[in-house]
Amino acid sequence: MTAFFQSRFSLLLKVGLLGLLLLPLLTLSPALTGPFLFDDHSNLEALAILEGGGTKAAVEEYLAEKSAGPTGRPLSMLSFMLDALDWPADAEPFKFTNLLIHILNGLLLAWIVLMIVRQWSGRLTDRQIALGILVAAFWVLNPYQLSSVMYVVQRMAQLSTTSVLLGLILYLYGRGCIVVGKNAKGLLFIWLAYLCGAGIGVLFKENAALFVLMVPLFELLLFSRADVERRCRLLLGVTLVLPALVMIFLLGSYFFSGHSYEWYRDFTLSERLLSQGRAVGYYLWRYLIPGVGYVGIYADGFEKSVSLFQPLSTFIWIIVHGVLLVCAILFARRVPLFSLGVLFFYVAHSMESSAVPLELFFEHRNYLPSAFLLLGLFHLPRINVTSIVLLLLVLVCGALQYLQATYWGSERYLTSIMVLQSPKSERAVINYANYLEKNGEAFKSLNVMRRYAEDEPAGVDLALNIIKMGCFLGMDAESDVPLLQQSVVKYRGKAATIVSQLKVVGQWIKDGRCKHVTLADLDAFWDNYLAAYPRDGEATQAYFVGKSYIAFQERNYAKFSRRMEKALDSHPNLSLAYSVCSQFTVNGGPEQGCNCFKDNEYMVQIHREQGGTLVQRFLGSREKLINDYREEMSAVCAVARASGGDPN
Template identity: 35%
Template sequence: MSVNTSRLFLFAAMLATFGIYWTGLNGPFIFDDAQGLDIVRAWHEGTASWREAVFGDASLLFARPIPMASFLLTTWLGDSVTSFPFKLGNLVLHVACGYLVWCIARRAISHDRELRTVAPTLAALAATLWLLHPLHVSTVLYAVQRMAQLSTLFALLAVLTYLIAREQLEAGRIRRACAHLFVTLPLMVVAGLLSKQNAAVAPLLCLVLELAYFARGRMPRPVAGFFALFLGLPALGAAALLTFAPMRLLGGYDDWDFTLGQRLLTQARALMDYVGMLLIPRGPRMGLYTDDFAVSTGLFSPATTAVCIAALLAISITACLVRRRAPTFFAGWFFFLAAHAVESTFLPIEMYYEHRNYLPSVGLLMALVGLWALVPRDLPTNVLGRTQLGALAGGGFALVLCVATFGRVLIWKDENTIIEQGLRFHPQSLRVNFHAGDRAIKHGQFDVHRQLMTRLVAGPDPRNREMARLDLIYANCLSGTGGNQELLRLAAAERLPRITVLETYAFHRLSTAIRDKGCGDLTQVGLADGLREIIDAATLQPEQSQPKGVTRYVVSQIYASAGLWPQAREQVDLAWRGGGDKRAGAFLVQTLIETGRQSEASRLLAELDSRIDKDELAAQKALAALRAQLVTTRREAAPALPAARVEQ
């Protein structure tokens, strides 16, 4: 297959991708879409500035301004209410990434001595398999995963730039090569980092390609300098951070139920599960409800942990042994591992998400086509030749992927089908049970909600039991059913040593429900006391942890709603001192005003004013209201000068 024929084949795959995904573009917003796009809607309605929407309140290191800016553009071109323009934008990005996969594979495989004559064909096949793979449905049709897509787009551009620069070096065009290595490529990496931080793996991916295709002696000086500057120095910085300030990277483990060692063990199983899903897609088991992925607590607990570690080592050793004969297999396999280096190693984040394979899957599919180099040329066949068998296998796999992807797209057309499939194949997922419970409450089906939560209460997981009881209280608050004091007592009796992000969600909506509608035999003070007991039981978690601070903030609001301002001040003060959250700081100002501590309130208000940017419109409005309240309180307290002096 010539390059032009290969390109035509790729364009046909792109059209097929558009056709398959088109029916799912009107699917629902889900999960983090609401949180991620709320600020975009606020900008569209004029209640937030563009800087607030693009940069948020995070530092530039953790902000994701490029995808947020793209969401503003989508809203400006379309609207912020319907999902179609957001998902269409994601589909366009998916096809663009597919084209880059073809460009990279074609250039890379052309340096493979065994496969260079069929490089265009194998590149078209790898890109087609990537475009049509059902594992990517939950990235393309999940609006906020544009962050992962843009990060992948810029990482692929960086890798392509490296291949171009490397070819220019071999052709003796040193200046152009250096311009690409030290200007263009770093700009692509920075753009990727401003989309999502896992684009940091791009220089490591370039090293993989260097070792696979170009390592034939001493590394050229520009290449050595590039890796020293953009891979060696960051690695030394990360090592120094882990050595001298490990909590900067590992402090997040206080927010989860697993340790660093358990995460590393579990990721071996996760990686092999990703490999299985990419090579043998199991559509019904795919999806977003993977929070039931079991944690490995030891090398043989479960036993598959050791098996998966052994499998990863065996494949890696094999790839090294056949590197000279099958460099594309070597490149693809280690591309897959390197691309997982951020999200599937030591960072304290959730165990398993299939969208983490959006970039790594490029490598695994390249490894798959790279195996062609190991197929004997004189393979004995009865009817079909070696080339015909390869075409039949590749075309058959592509057809299977088309059918599987279309099936997943049909599931993603409707939130109900997404939830029902999750309940069927992930019955112990807390996330899917909560989503199904919310759906039942929305339709007034409180008996269905009770059945779902009762099943979790009967399960072995103490956190699931606690969360299910809290959600039963929430449903009872809405339906006017009693028995909530006992449910809260039983939830607190679990005495979990840590509070996770999951609880903060439950606590927040429970506090909202009890303020709005009451909760039968459970009063606001009773709820606040119960949640405080849950917080105090989390002894393995420092006050600086985000979930603990958020929970104290919620409890302080409940106390304030009940008129108990001293208790509210105590809790929000702990939240503010622990994490320095500006929202907690603003509420602390209010509690100080309400408890007669105007001078402290004034000092804290000045501190917040210096920390909150002028473009944060909502926060500035809140500060203005607090200033007005403080002025009014001082004016009312003006005649009582002796009392004010005593306070100071």
């Protein structure tokens, strides 16, 4: 009878603990009413192509529209169709789907943790099961995961995590088969693991490719070479080693691509590497010591490290990381689960937090790396006490997650709080100002941006938003002009965005809506833009395009044509050539248009051979532009010949 009650209690305990993994349905529910954020709009607006339906042609055009990463992340883009088939759309269905994916990942994590512990100890006790579920619950209820779940577009990071976790489950199962002599079955599951974890995972997001570096960690720390029959060792070794070496080579190549920083970033390779010591340290600290006040999604205010001691925290965190890594390696035999959690953390960060020229900091980068950080708890001697303490921490995490989610459910609270949490973030200020303007508080919006510019150096985006809002209200000031001219020093800005915004300002100047900002000021801005940093062909092209629009507003068509021709000479851009040559046809006549099309036809081959995502190449979407270009060229040149302009 005692055994019966003990088994019944054990079952209830396990079910109750598993229930913790479902708690995000409660703790994150207040955030479901929150808005789309940051680049949600730019990534999801392609849904408008579907127009409420899902024809094959429309879906292909939708998938090819965006160029997110080298692959285009087609599976992530397809997943957004579960929530809407048009745009604009309501954010809540997207956020709820993200929430369900997060819970699924929590359940998968619990499963993997228990598989790891069973492989390590040879069996699973009730106490180990309870602690394993609590480790997963700490991850799923950690308030630091909130931005990864409720920032809709980070579904890409969530789903790549799902693929990696499923891949690890398949690997552990397959490796277990090899241990008991089922070599063929084991290798099959390991190959399926690579297909799922890396092959399918990169179609969600590219960092899933790190799966090929994660698996060798599990092999080295959980399994023995003696477990593998000699005839199977070679196949297993090639499977584990070859993909890992390729990935190390690819990641290492970024250490020799300093030009990427020279063209696109406001920090050097060395500054990024130093800064990542602090960034990864912040991820580690915020996950292990849960709280409420975080950086959030706007991390452009994250200070870069310019030397080993500036700021001093750079040196401190490098020491901390060094100690953790040395301990994980030296004590791998004694405490393999601790070593696995630590080494997995750093390997999973090795793409987005190394030499790849990405921005310095984003919280969602810690979503997968943090998964196994608490594995070392299984080495503690008093597992009951450990479980009780961890249970209390999990409940605290749940309460903090719920509290933070209440802020995320209100756009007004969220936009204002993000400014308070990241006072140096220009993006946070612009986001708050846009919210105010959208809700009829345009004057307050302008004041918020100008107050920031008084305290911090203004970047291009902020300066342009101040001028746009000032002209819109008829309140642009003389001080806005030097602010714009100096803004290029702080941050390069994205050239295409700058062109589109200045095009609007130029039109407003022409319409007389701006009191102090002139077309000459915009022309001078472009000169400052070009001189502020080394510029690649694309940025130089944007410079000439921007200046050509100014000439167009001045009604100086000859200058417009010269500048656009220089823009086309700066960088092979078939889309721009198509647009410019069509414009020449309208304004300068079919002869000028035909000559333009013919002069730039060389871009067709470049367009076919270079650039584009994996999806765009697979669907042949780049050929569509080529066909459109050639059809338009034929039509324009035919008109030119008919009018006697072009004898060819």
